[in-house]
Amino acid sequence: MKKASILMSLGPLFLLGLYVFPLWKIMLGAPQYPDPLGLNIHINGLKGVNEFDIQNIDGLNHYIGMHTLPKAEDMWEFGTFPTIIGIMVALGVLIGLLGYFNKVSYKWFLGWFFLMSIMGILGMYDFNEWLVDYGTDLDPNAIMKLTNPDGTPMTYKPPLLGHVKMLNFDVTSLPALGAWLMFVGMTLTLIAGFLGWKNLKKLKSPA
């Protein structure tokens, strides 16, 4: 149980990477953008991969009537996410410590993992909702109003994960370093839960 508890305390610390590294990255490349434009999504706001990318993405998107990219203060998520992550890290480390002193069982470890997973899924859902809104809520006076072959207005939702060809742009959306660190951290807590469970089985089994 000691080993499991140490892992449990360690895992959530990986989430601290989210305060430094982006969670998600969307890259936009086109023939005339051999150096693609890029958007780093941090838990506390959006940043260009290169200094002027946000301005240049907004500049291009105004032709098709998309909103400008939100500033940190424009979305509640950017205020809330850092707090939630902070609480989850503290909680995780605390559970690990309590486990170390045998105050809580491995079930708490798994509990933290599932809570974090649910929050992650909710976060992804929320992110996708924003992508839908961003890509479909278009200015009716847009300069270029394009239609799909079936006559419906063309929309520009970037993919949540993977690659989509959008007009002249190749849009690729992938988890970034912050997310990968989070996955590693969460996996450690899952392993901690598993070790705790195995340890318990060993204790219970007649020696």
Add this chain to the structure above:
Amino acid sequence: MKIHNYLMMSIGAALMLVSCGQQNQSSNGALSSSAAEKVYVAPGEQDEFYAFLSGGYSGNLTVYGLPSGRMFKEIPVFSQFPTSGYGYSEETKPMLNTSHGFVPWDDAHHPDISQTNGELDGRWIFINGNNTPRIARINLSTFETEEIIEVPNSAGNHSSSFITENTEYVVAGTRFSVPIPQRDMPINEYKSNFKGSLSFISVDPEHGHLDLKFQLLMPGFNYDLSHPGRGKSHGWFFFTTYNTEEAHTLQEVNASQNDKDFIAAVNWKKIEEYVNNGGGTKMPTNYAHNVYDESTHMATTTMKKEVLTVDPLKVPGAVYFLPTPKSPHGCDVDPTGQYIIGNGKLSADLTVHSFDKMIAAIEGEKFDGEAYGIPILKFEDVLAGQVKSGGLGPLHTEFDGKGNAYTTFFISSEVVKWQLGTWEVIDRKPTYYSVGHLMIPGGNSRKPFGKYVVAMNKITKDRYLPTGPEMEHSAQIYDISGEKMELIYDFPTHGEPHYAAGCPAELLAPKSKKIYRLDENKHPYAVTSPTGSKVVREGNEVHVYMSTIRSHFTPDNIEGIKVGDKVYFHITNHEQDFDVPHGFAMIGQNSSELLIMPGQTKTSVWEPKQVGVWPFYCTDFCSALHQEMQGYVRVSPANSNVELKWSLGE
């Protein structure tokens, strides 16, 4: 008809046989690659070297790639350039100020890239204006002219603009000798009254700013070309002279009488020490110093009123003459600094002087008389060797860093490769036609990149499709990586290149600027956010603070302008994206367009003469909505009281 066809075919077959035979003779075997492969830079790929070719009478500097011969840019230097508005915009007009007023043109000759420890460092490139003597400095991260300094007491600024091996000085020598200071006197009293000035312009190591440190007043010869000593001869500068006869008319004949002219060896370190200790005479003069500031996007002119002159006789041991046959043109120093080559343009041979022998002769005081008090060294004492080339009319030599030299021969129209030390000719290849100068990247530094040589010719004739009597000049690229030179490409150049400088692409490409930062724009009339746009009237001057971004001007409707107003359009490009310039042109404007780079501010003046509603538009195809990027100015009669207003999207 049939017979005719057979005849043609058999002639064709014969020609093929002949040409195959020749090819086998000249190639180094079946594996040697073809010329086409050597110069082919595939779409999307980039060249190995930058080449900066002077534009001669275009007044500008052109940028090419090697080995492809593709032209990338024309950098406006001494000539107005309506393409970008250089010399037309309010910001850049001061660049062309001189003591003679605004001079919108010059004859740009000899570019030279800045060096550190005798190796190219790629910070700046310098070039001389020959006609109204000037030296320009071009920034090699923006590829824009940043500074032009006029050279007083000079006329025909030809033995310029060559730099010392740590870019301590850019050196500018006069071609014409003239009365110094200028005065009203009979031309036929030239002899012993006229003087030739050699100017040493210091270069600030951090910002590159130029300062005319001192001017050496030499005998009234013509100073043709020059090059710095390097390595062991660092601290010396060498100038070829002609017209040591001091003829003032029909120089064609009268300046070609002496069997030998001189190479003037100048110990500039000694003179520097002399002036640093208070030596020299201050002479009143008048010359312009024009500096462009990248943060204000604006040039200013300062008129300087004094120059420090040095009489060579006052600095013992500072100047010697090396007798050199036949009106030498190029004066070239090999990468080790040991050999000084005089390209005697009226002879078949090259004269090579030895730096070590020169020092020994000076120390031994083995003089062969003097000229105006300057000691003449004995020809035989300083001679290292002569290249018996078999060519005619040597003009200029560069080096490959592997012990070989390459000399152009104007009259026999060829490049000759020869070996330093043995003076033996290794190879010769024709040029098309009448080659002037040649260039090997780094070929006049301690570290040449001896892969290609570019020969710049004076005569084109039949090389390309004819374009009437006037044609661009031709240039040829030779592969010099092997024992024998191989002609691999032929391309037209712009203007008349008199010389060139080249460097490896990786020295410049990574630091080439993509945009100017808007948040560093210190132009007094810049608008850094669209809400800052406004129109301000001051008497009959109207200042329009305008911004541009794809695809509109802010403002794009202006009313309240009157006939007789002087309207300044100060336009700031708000783009911060690579390669998105915007243009500006106003109907009926007595000026050029502007081409404004991202983050930059430029100003154009319009003096409306007619009542009406007059359009302006973006001249650079900036975006899909470029054609919509336009606006109107309402011009009312001079006595009207139409309110001054401006708007966008109202």
